[in-house]
Amino acid sequence: MSYPHSTFFAASEDDTRALARDLAQAMRGLLPASSVIYLEGDLGAGKTTFSRHFIQSLGHTGAVKSPTYTLVEPYELDAVSVYHFDLYRLADPEELEFMGIRDYFSDKTLCLVEWAEKGAGCLASADLVISIAIEGEGRRFQVQAKTLHGSKCLQHCKRI
Template sequence: MTKREKTVVVNTEEDTKALAQELARTVGLPARQGVVIYLEGDLGAGKTTFSRYLIQALGHAGKVKSPTYTLVEPYELAELNIYHFDLYRLADPEELEFMGIRDYFRANTLCLVEWPERGEGLLAAADLLISIQLTDSGRCFSLRAQSESGDELLASVSG
């Protein structure tokens, strides 16, 4: 299996939205088995903004809230359930066991996980790892497939 890697530089929030829309075009196919996307980056890098645009591009019409205090925000769409996690405030990975973390990672789901290193050992493996770095003119998104599903996702992204 070839593990694709792509780097995309975005200069505006509209560019971030366009990248999320590109990725959304293929999420449905591998999501039948379940898709896990890890989002890495410093505070303010754009993880939640990217997640918001991806969730909206997949068909959620309402507001997309940051799960910083709730740890997870669910979005039920017609053919896909999305779980947006923000583990920044997680004190101990074992807290994830109490919230039934394993129940979220299943077929017909997309799990977006911000700060995945804080849940190490208890999270499902990523299909796609997205690292976001601030640059002088915007942001640099490094996308790395970690599975065949991740490869399928990256096939739709120009870069």
């Protein structure tokens, strides 16, 4: 089955914030179903920046820290538990099994995963894959649905 995809160019961080807000609003409409989003892109592409705006758009009012050294940062919100993963420093996917990775991908959870390829074989499949590429001073977001759930999210997103 083929699922939709779309692109969005963010000329500024404000544009990235707007895209994150729209995707969060679309995802919020599908809660409490669990969701998995993979974020792809080179170092400095904006994966953590997007994640920060996305998590804050879901209702988190505090700081959103990069989980580069902790591997995961949890955010407990009213309707969902959000887990932000950064697997850049992961040496072996088996480390994820030791930390109980499967427990994070359960009902009423939304998981954002940076560097998902480093956890291959141990992660839940993505509903959405967001690839971010640097283009001049801006960022090109390629958003691809991988499941029916991800497809519904894209259908409800205004910007893409």
